[in-house]
Amino acid sequence: MGDLFQEAILVSILAGTVRIMTPILFAAIGELVTQRAGIWNMGVEGTMLMGAFIAYVVATATGSIWIAVLAAMLAGGVVGLLTAFMTATMRVDHFITGLGINLLISGLTLYWFRIYIKGRAQPTFEGFENVPIPVLSSIPYLGEILFTQRILTYVAFLSVPAIWFLLYRTRWGLELRCLGENPKALDIKGLSVVRRQYTAVLIGSIMTGLGGGFLMLGFSDRFLADITAGRGWLAIVAIIAGRWMPRGVLAAVAVFALLESVATHVQVLGVDIPHQIFLALPYVASIVLLMMLRSKSGEPRRLGIPYFR
Amino acid sequence: MSDILKAVNLTKRFPGVIANENVNFDLRAGEVHCLFGENGAGKSTLSSCLFGFYQPEGGHIEIGGEIANFKSPRDAIHMGVGMVHQHFVLVAEFSVLENIVVGTHESGWQLKLTDARKRVEGLCAEYSIDLDLDARVGDLAVGQQQWVEILKALFLDAKVLILDEPSAVLTPEESLRLFRIIDHMKELGLSILLISHKMVEVMQADRVTVLRKGKVVDTVCPANVTPNELTRMMVGRDVELRMVRDRTEDAERKFETVLNVEKVSYRDGRGKLALDNVSLHIGKGEILGLAGVSGNGQKELFEILSGVLVPENGCLSLDGERIEGLPSRQYMDRGVGLVPDDRFREGLIPEFNIRENMILGWQRHDDYTNGMFLDHKQIGSIADGLIDEFQIATPSGATPVNHLSGGNAQKVILAREFVHSSKLLLANQPTRGLDLGVIEYVYKQIIAKREEGYAILLASEELEDLLNLSDRIAVMSGGKITGIVDPLTTTVEEIGLLMAGGKEEQAA
Numbered sequence: 001m002g003d004l005f006q007e008a009i010l011v012s013i014l015a016g017t018v019r020i021m022t023p024i025l026f027a028a029i030g031e032l033v034t035q036r037a038g039i040w041n042m043g044v045e046g047t048m049l050m051g052a053f054i055a056y057v058v059a060t061a062t063g064s065i066w067i068a069v070l071a072a073m074l075a076g077g078v079v080g081l082l083t084a085f086m087t088a089t090m091r092v093d094h095f096i097t098g099l100g101i102n103l104l105i106s107g108l109t110l111y112w113f114r115i116y117i118k119g120r121a122q123p124t125f126e127g128f129e130n131v132p133i134p135v136l137s138s139i140p141y142l143g144e145i146l147f148t149q150r151i152l153t154y155v156a157f158l159s160v161p162a163i164w165f166l167l168y169r170t171r172w173g174l175e176l177r178c179l180g181e182n183p184k185a186l187d188i189k190g191l192s193v194v195r196r197q198y199t200a201v202l203i204g205s206i207m208t209g210l211g212g213g214f215l216m217l218g219f220s221d222r223f224l225a226d227i228t229a230g231r232g233w234l235a236i237v238a239i240i241a242g243r244w245m246p247r248g249v250l251a252a253v254a255v256f257a258l259l260e261s262v263a264t265h266v267q268v269l270g271v272d273i274p275h276q277i278f279l280a281l282p283y284v285a286s287i288v289l290l291m292m293l294r295s296k297s298g299e300p301r302r303l304g305i306p307y308f309r
Numbered sequence: 310m311s312d313i314l315k316a317v318n319l320t321k322r323f324p325g326v327i328a329n330e331n332v333n334f335d336l337r338a339g340e341v342h343c344l345f346g347e348n349g350a351g352k353s354t355l356s357s358c359l360f361g362f363y364q365p366e367g368g369h370i371e372i373g374g375e376i377a378n379f380k381s382p383r384d385a386i387h388m389g390v391g392m393v394h395q396h397f398v399l400v401a402e403f404s405v406l407e408n409i410v411v412g413t414h415e416s417g418w419q420l421k422l423t424d425a426r427k428r429v430e431g432l433c434a435e436y437s438i439d440l441d442l443d444a445r446v447g448d449l450a451v452g453q454q455q456w457v458e459i460l461k462a463l464f465l466d467a468k469v470l471i472l473d474e475p476s477a478v479l480t481p482e483e484s485l486r487l488f489r490i491i492d493h494m495k496e497l498g499l500s501i502l503l504i505s506h507k508m509v510e511v512m513q514a515d516r517v518t519v520l521r522k523g524k525v526v527d528t529v530c531p532a533n534v535t536p537n538e539l540t541r542m543m544v545g546r547d548v549e550l551r552m553v554r555d556r557t558e559d560a561e562r563k564f565e566t567v568l569n570v571e572k573v574s575y576r577d578g579r580g581k582l583a584l585d586n587v588s589l590h591i592g593k594g595e596i597l598g599l600a601g602v603s604g605n606g607q608k609e610l611f612e613i614l615s616g617v618l619v620p621e622n623g624c625l626s627l628d629g630e631r632i633e634g635l636p637s638r639q640y641m642d643r644g645v646g647l648v649p650d651d652r653f654r655e656g657l658i659p660e661f662n663i664r665e666n667m668i669l670g671w672q673r674h675d676d677y678t679n680g681m682f683l684d685h686k687q688i689g690s691i692a693d694g695l696i697d698e699f700q701i702a703t704p705s706g707a708t709p710v711n712h713l714s715g716g717n718a719q720k721v722i723l724a725r726e727f728v729h730s731s732k733l734l735l736a737n738q739p740t741r742g743l744d745l746g747v748i749e750y751v752y753k754q755i756i757a758k759r760e761e762g763y764a765i766l767l768a769s770e771e772l773e774d775l776l777n778l779s780d781r782i783a784v785m786s787g788g789k790i791t792g793i794v795d796p797l798t799t800t801v802e803e804i805g806l807l808m809a810g811g812k813e814e815q816a817a
């Protein structure tokens with residue numbers, strides 16, 4: 001009896017891990033593309049929050065979560081356009097741009113949220129359901145952990161090899177990585193540095209917006225202020241910990257998500273430690289990770305440095 | 310011969326500077342045409358205009374007799390113009406092949422480099438260039454990186470090649486190879502615009518255009534002028550092409566030891582023994598020349614002597630005090646100055662302005678601080694004094710150093726280290742990329758420092774300069790000092806032998 005119970009808990013923790021990974025993975029893999037092009041988008045947290053908020057509004061207003069997903073991506077794209085304008089066109093310091101965007105969106109979403117629910121009970125929506133993959137989902141253990149998930153979770157996991165292919169197996173990816181290492185090498189071939197930086201920021205921001213949208217639609221039924229709760233920052237830490245490689249980023253995101261999943265299961269397990277301590281685990285882990293990784297090997301050389309001729 | 314690339318009344322301005330003013334220049338098909346001029350004369354700017362990287366404000370460019378309106382290097386590349394830039398534009402993380410291919414759109418959307426590889430291999434064979442196409446460019450020696458740059462231009466089917474000081478970073482042997490490659494290009498019908506400060510190279514060209522302060526002085530055939538006439542055209546006065554130090558008082562000098570290096574060894578990041586039991590000493594008022602092909606441990610030696618690296622074994626003492634293992638700031642506080650050989654990577658912060666770079670590393674000096682804060686007024690006035698003294702061509706001290714011409718950027722480092730050090734001056738290739746007038750000035754300064762009683766370590770690939778200036782010459786090879794010779798009695802052959810590994814290899 002006890003064994004069965006423990007097994008069930010373990011499967012549930014791992015299935016939870018996979019689900020929790022989803023929004024962070026979208027943001028981290030997207031931001032990886034941006035950073036490989038030399039742009040430090042520090043506004044991941046804000047971009048994600050915007051995606052979540054817009055997804056909430058559209059889901060409750062239209063009742064369609066798929067339209068809400070598209071809206072979240074669009075919202076991410078708009079924030080990305082602003083980020084790209086500041087960093088690539090105006091060549092403002094990347095960190096300052098990101099901090100500005102985070103502050104702006106944190107305030108803006110709260111303000112809009114108040115206007116939206118003014119004078120009525122907070123509307124809710126029906127979120128995503130699991131869509132088991134036929135056949136695969138009946139594999140013992142693995143079926144439940146990996147193949148009984150939301151559709152967007154599958155998409156997030158598939159985006160890792162897809163982005164890897166884009167970065168390492170296409171001409172476009174070679175040029176993009178060149179931007180992060182030495183943009184002048186493209187400039188002297190007469191290729192537009194700015195245009196490629198826009199593309200990279202947009203890809204990153206749209207994926208981050210999507211991550212925010214999933215966070216909203218996959219976990220909850222209502223919006224809360226600052227609902228992203230640092231997941232955007234975790235995405236950035238995952239890139240550093242993963243040494244700017246898709247595989248590494250995936251692994252780092254998995255570690256954070258596992259810790260969070262354990263934390264949410266602690267209550268069920270009836271462990272006699274305040275579960276808030278467990279909730280802080282991913283963040284503590286991220287600090288420990290950063291302290292352990294003293295060298296930033298793998299970091300694109302021109303990351304975060306505006307390009308002037 | 311017909312004109313293939315031509316600048317007509319070309320004018321290019323930067324904020325506060327006219328880099329090119331009404332320049333008329335023509336490159337004929339199949340010739341090697343040298344651009345010659347002081348640091349900051351506008352050579353690189355003119356080349357970049359011809360390559361479409363800069364757009365001139367006045368005048369125009371003609372290619373094959375027709376007006377070319379280059380909006381970007383892409384247009385120039387289409388017309389068969391290639392350029393090797395003064396400072397490498399390489400991606401250290403990429404392989405040789407990736408560096409050559411990136412941005413050329415030579416592969417389809419999917420990165421398939423088999424065709425490109427074949428073509429590059431063909432080019433390597435054609436020009437007898439020996440390169441591992443899969444090596445990471447950051448792991449290559451400087452000379453090999455230059456071949457990568459040349460392949461990049463050739464890969465794009467350049468008919469016209471602009472080479473901006475390609476030999477500045479090469480060893481004498483590599484330069485010879487470069488000129489064999491250039492000769493072969495000529496045979497294949499390429500036209501070459503070559504920028505160089507080295508008189509031997511200039512005199513080999515078919516024609517020479519002299520630029521001075523952005524204007525063309527004249528275009529001449531080297532056969533019809535002497536080197537002295539050329540330099541006079543360039544700087545407007547006579548320059549001593551080979552500085553010779555007055556040695557009349559040498560006999561009376563007693564060199565009290567300032568720096569003593571004993572059995573120092575150092576292993577680099579990859580475990581290679583970069584310095585192997587190096588012992589040497591330099592006395593007060595003495596110039597110790599350091600000869601050797603670069604890459605034989607010179608860089609590591611300089612970094613150890615300035616406290617940037619910590620030796621694995623052995624000891625260093627300055628004025629009798631042990632200093633190995635101390636932080637590099639301690640070295641500076643004790644009066645050690647370092648001129649590194651890689652100016653943009655190690656000597657300067659390109660985005661910082663000249664004034665800031667002038668005090669870089671010495672910013673805690675009492676002269677520059679006001680309690681906790683930097684005293685910008687004081688820094689500005691000292692820096693501006695140095696800009697005058699070293700004749701750094703710039704609109705103001707507030708210009709970022711990446712807007713300076715290559716030679717002027719080098720002068721910023723020299724000025725900084727010359728004024729701040731007080732005891733030991735470590736100069737690794739200090740004249741690299743400098744024009745002949747400035748080289749004369751730098752050597753005069755070094756001689757003056759010797760008179761003031763500095764101990765000086767001077768590495769140079771110009772053997773003749775070492776012979777003329779040094780009190781003794783140490784020769785390095787494979788991380789070892791293979792011999793220390795007296796410049797008055799040694800021969801170039803003896804030094805050459807020591808550079809090739811010295812007595813051990815002779816015996817073996």
Ligand SMILES: Nc1ncnc2c1ncn2[C@@H]1O[C@H](COP(=O)(O)OP(=O)(O)OP(=O)(O)O)[C@@H](O)[C@H]1O
Nearest residue numbers: 323328348349350351352353354712713714715716
């Ligand atoms: N990007 C830039 N912005 C501002 N000023 C510049 C820029 N590039 C060059 N200059 C200025 O234009 C002038 C000519 O510079 P250029 O680099 O063409 O000289 P150069 O002849 O190549 O010298 P060197 O032999 O030292 O390389 C210099 O005064 C330099 O400061």
Ligand SMILES: [Mg+2]
Nearest residue numbers: 353395714715
């Ligand atoms: Mg130049």
